Amino acid sequence: MFKTWLPFEWIVALRFLREGRLQTIFIVVGVALGVAVIVFMSALMTGLQMNFIARVLSAQGHIQLLPPKEVTRPLRLGVHARPGEMEAAIVQAPLQRLKSIDQWQAVAEQIRAMPEVLVVSPMAGGSALVVRGIASRAITVAGIEPALYYRVVTLPTKITSGKAALSGSDILIGTELASDLGVTVGDKLRLTTANSAAAGGDTTLTIAGIFDLGNKGANQRSTFVALRTAQSLLGLPGGVTSLDVTVRDVYAAELVAQRITAATGVEADSWIKTNAELFTAIAAQSTSNNAIRFFVGLSVAFGIASVLAVVVVQKSREIGILRAMGISQGQVMRVFLLQGGLLALAGSVVGSALGAGVLTMWHRSVRTADGTPLFTLVLEPSLFLSVLAVATLTGLLAALAPARRAARLDPVVAIRG
Structure with missing residues (x-):
């Protein structure tokens, strides 16, 4: 009943996805696994970093102000020194009181x-x-x-x-x-x-x-x-x-x-300066996490693009008939963009739930030597919202090339096969 209220592009996109159920399931599972990895790694790294910082700052402030250190200044030669005369002085660092x-x-x-x-x-x-x-x-x-x-x-x-x-x-x-x-x-x-x-x-x-x-x-x-x-x-x-x-x-x-x-x-030393190696390690973790997310997202994008490219070939006759009936190139493009966005959105929803579930179970099972959790479990809503948005955008970008190819199909050639 609700389909009558859907725009034409939505009706065609959903029908294409339903007719290729096996392909749809495979790509949704692939996107879900990729998103699950991203959610798991992001939440894990956030929890570990918060745990590291909490341990470092458990016995010190964020910034410490200290009095200036005592220094010695060597006595210089006077203005009446003879040419070529050199200063001979041994300067020792003073004892810090x-x-x-x-x-x-x-x-x-x-x-x-x-x-x-x-x-x-x-x-x-x-x-x-x-x-x-x-x-x-x-x-x-x-x-x-x-x-x-x-x-x-x-x-x-x-x-x-x-x-x-x-x-x-x-x-x-x-x-x-x-x-x-x-x-x-x-x-x-x-x-x-x-x-x-x-x-x-x-x-x-x-x-x-x-x-x-x-x-x-x-x-x-x-x-x-x-x-x-x-x-x-x-x-x-x-x-x-x-x-x-x-x-x-x-x-x-x-x-x-x-x-x-x-x-x-007054001299002020921050915890970042006094723990430079730890902060460098945290920055390296963030860089590696971003690299993992990038390559996982790239693989998901290629997966969606490859599936939609196959769909364009399989549905070329249908696309030709639709074009012959007066459907514009823009509508054809929107059909395939919708498919990419829907595949990515569905996979990201399933993947977010899967990643959160796996991380929760792993957090409950992994403990330190004294029985306390290894890290603080952080599952912020902003993480899931950002994953959904980025995954959907990735799906749309991945569908762009197949969508343009479908829109450029010549109706006569497509109908003849």
């Missing part, structure tokens, strides 16, 4: 005003020695403001025992350090630094929580205390050694870091 970012409160406020920035968290960090009885370990102390830092690094989710709350007398330590020292939540540790005399002596802190950052080295060295506690321990009254920044778009972190350096004059 622990120092604060100059006027860090004003810098932090300036950065927070940027629309790309979400959080700015101050930190006072340095080296220390933790003592428990006759045992001692070298550690790094990070003084933080929990309300801000926990928005940069989700440390509370990594607590295995105790709590992430920090008062002036609390400390958070890693699981490896707790095992080495034989301590647990509620035990006390004595911390000392190289400038403990200037900082007011050693500090005794109570273990408030034990965390697991997923890295053995970090769990052995990293500790967290309140910002004021670290400032007192490290001899940095009111100062901070770094500012951790998170931005809205993690991939734009390097551009934001350059803007921050230009606006404030």
